Amino acid sequence: MDKNLEKQFRAIVGADHFTDVQEDLLCYAFDATREQYLPEAVLFPGSVQEVSAVLRLANARGVPVVPRGAGSGFTGGSLPLKGGLVMAMNRFDRIRLIDTDNLVAEVEPAVVTAKFQAAVETVGLFYPPDPASYTFSTLGGNIAENAGGMRAVKYGVTKDYVRGLEVVLPSGEIVHTGSACAKDVVGYDLTTLFVGSEGTLGVVTKAILRLLPLPEAKQTLSASFSDMGAAARTVSEIIGRGIVPATLEFLDGASLGAVEKHFGLGLPTDAEAFLLIEVDGDQAGLDRSLNRVRSVCEKNGALEVKVARQKAEQDELWRARRAVSPALRAISHYRMNEDIVVPRSKIPEMIERIQQTAEKYGIPIISFGHAGDGNIHVNVMAGPAGEADLPKMKKAVVEIFEATVALAGRISGEHGIGLAKQPYIGMNLDAPTLALCRLLKKTLDPNNILNPGKMFPSVREAH
Numbered sequence: 001m002d003k004n005l006e007k008q009f010r011a012i013v014g015a016d017h018f019t020d021v022q023e024d025l026l027c028y029a030f031d032a033t034r035e036q037y038l039p040e041a042v043l044f045p046g047s048v049q050e051v052s053a054v055l056r057l058a059n060a061r062g063v064p065v066v067p068r069g070a071g072s073g074f075t076g077g078s079l080p081l082k083g084g085l086v087m088a089m090n091r092f093d094r095i096r097l098i099d100t101d102n103l104v105a106e107v108e109p110a111v112v113t114a115k116f117q118a119a120v121e122t123v124g125l126f127y128p129p130d131p132a133s134y135t136f137s138t139l140g141g142n143i144a145e146n147a148g149g150m151r152a153v154k155y156g157v158t159k160d161y162v163r164g165l166e167v168v169l170p171s172g173e174i175v176h177t178g179s180a181c182a183k184d185v186v187g188y189d190l191t192t193l194f195v196g197s198e199g200t201l202g203v204v205t206k207a208i209l210r211l212l213p214l215p216e217a218k219q220t221l222s223a224s225f226s227d228m229g230a231a232a233r234t235v236s237e238i239i240g241r242g243i244v245p246a247t248l249e250f251l252d253g254a255s256l257g258a259v260e261k262h263f264g265l266g267l268p269t270d271a272e273a274f275l276l277i278e279v280d281g282d283q284a285g286l287d288r289s290l291n292r293v294r295s296v297c298e299k300n301g302a303l304e305v306k307v308a309r310q311k312a313e314q315d316e317l318w319r320a321r322r323a324v325s326p327a328l329r330a331i332s333h334y335r336m337n338e339d340i341v342v343p344r345s346k347i348p349e350m351i352e353r354i355q356q357t358a359e360k361y362g363i364p365i366i367s368f369g370h371a372g373d374g375n376i377h378v379n380v381m382a383g384p385a386g387e388a389d390l391p392k393m394k395k396a397v398v399e400i401f402e403a404t405v406a407l408a409g410r411i412s413g414e415h416g417i418g419l420a421k422q423p424y425i426g427m428n429l430d431a432p433t434l435a436l437c438r439l440l441k442k443t444l445d446p447n448n449i450l451n452p453g454k455m456f457p458s459v460r461e462a463h
């Protein structure tokens with residue numbers, strides 16, 4: 001970047017909030033994908049006016065800008081693929097309002113999800129979206145990725161809680177979508193357009209979020225199985241019977257082994273599958289729901305069904321679930337982490353297809369995830385051959401995507417497309433639909449400065 005231009009960006013945010021020091025740049029060059037792209041500079045705007053001025057200048061001079069929350073994304077969304085500027089939103093970290101009368105909150109994008117949840121719970125309210133990264137990911141990153149989480153089975157995903165947004169467009173224009181009202185059909189639903197747009201259409205500087213009353217009570221049940229098929233059938237049957245648990249998570253035998261090896265949390269390592277189920281609501285209905293879930297587990301041959309009655313016991317189980325991804329990361333450097341989603345009734349078939357693919361290529365494929373909403377985190381890993389297994393792993397991923405599409409599923413349920421999945425977006429979106437997405441991007445960002453090279457198949461070819 002030429003010195004004069006750099007000086008202008010520095011002047012907008014203030015010298016203390018701009019860096020091009022190599023050590024600093026390295027800290028903003030990665031996300032959870034293990035890929036690295038170095039930006040030319042990182043800036044930390046402190047107001048919507050500064051975000052607007054930065055984008056206006058970047059747009060005029062053709063400088064790429066990549067918005068960044070906590071950098072915990074799994075698909076490369078916050079990587080500065082084309083260099084340019086990383087716009088780190090760290091200073092937008094205020095919860096501006098919690099409105100207990102209207103059950104809404106107004107927040108800035110860098111508020112960490114868990115901190116927001118804790119804040120609303122102190123006044124008896126509830127913000128359900130809970131990605132497993134909730135202790136470090138930000139609300140802005142959650143909105144941009146339309147993050148899901150364990151409670152999605154009952155409560156939905158981030159988009160179900162976003163009422164309105166303040167967004168700065170690549171031109172620098174500041175727009176306001178939606179409102180705090182419970183109903184609002186004024187104009188196009190632009191809020192939904194920006195939620196899940198992966199930082200490619202605008203920078204979120206404020207959000208109005210919907211809240212719920214905090215459920216009175218919750219209880220956790222775990223069930224272990226000697227085979228994956230039985231666990232998958234249990235999931236389908238729980239949903240099929242109209243029982244709606246707050247969470248319905250599953251771990252396969254290898255996930256259990258990985259968590260135990262790295263964290264030693266006391267999970268049953270002799271099981272081939274493990275379900276973690278939470279029911280919530282008023283105290284009176286809780287035992288009935290729990291008994292119904294228990295009887296479905298037993299009918300499907302569960303080895304053991306346990307109810308965690310104490311809070312500490314429940315917390316430990318959920319800690320184990322959140323530890324799966326970090327534990328798998330420690331097993332092998334070569335890991336392709338996919339997050340397919342299929343209609344819930346297709347889970348048993350999908351699990352079978354994944355197992356067949358693992359056998360065909362002779363590589364470990366470890367599955368866990370949000371079984372209750374059909375969203376399976378499929379981890380295609382290298383075997384003892386390490387890097388030499390990469391070609392097989394890539395073929396296995398394509399086969400898993402093909403099986404997903406054949407079962408009317410989608411190649412991503414919550415992690416987004418970003419850089420990692422862009423070659424495959426056409427497996428789900430037909431040509432006219434993809435062309436409409438490109439047209440929207442071109443209309444809002446004609447100079448392609450905002451998070452360029454993401455979402456659309458341009459950089460990477462399919463394996």
Ligand SMILES: Cc1cc2nc3c(=O)[nH]c(=O)nc-3n(C[C@H](O)[C@H](O)[C@H](O)COP(=O)(O)OP(=O)(O)OC[C@H]3O[C@@H](n4cnc5c(N)ncnc54)[C@H](O)[C@@H]3O)c2cc1C
Pocket residue numbers: 031032066067068069070071072073074076077078089109130131132133136137138139140141142143144145146147148149150198199200202203204205325326414415451
């Ligand atoms: C251990 C682990 C567990 C995870 N579990 C889950 C899970 O259960 N469910 C799930 O959905 N995801 C999960 N994730 C993925 C990730 O945490 C989510 O995608 C999260 O929403 C990203 O938030 P972030 O603040 O880290 O955003 P980043 O990674 O910094 O950015 C993600 C995208 O959002 C854009 N962005 C960030 N802030 C803004 C803004 N203010 N305006 C516009 N665009 C913006 C970026 O450009 C990028 O494209 C997990 C990740 C890890 C590492």
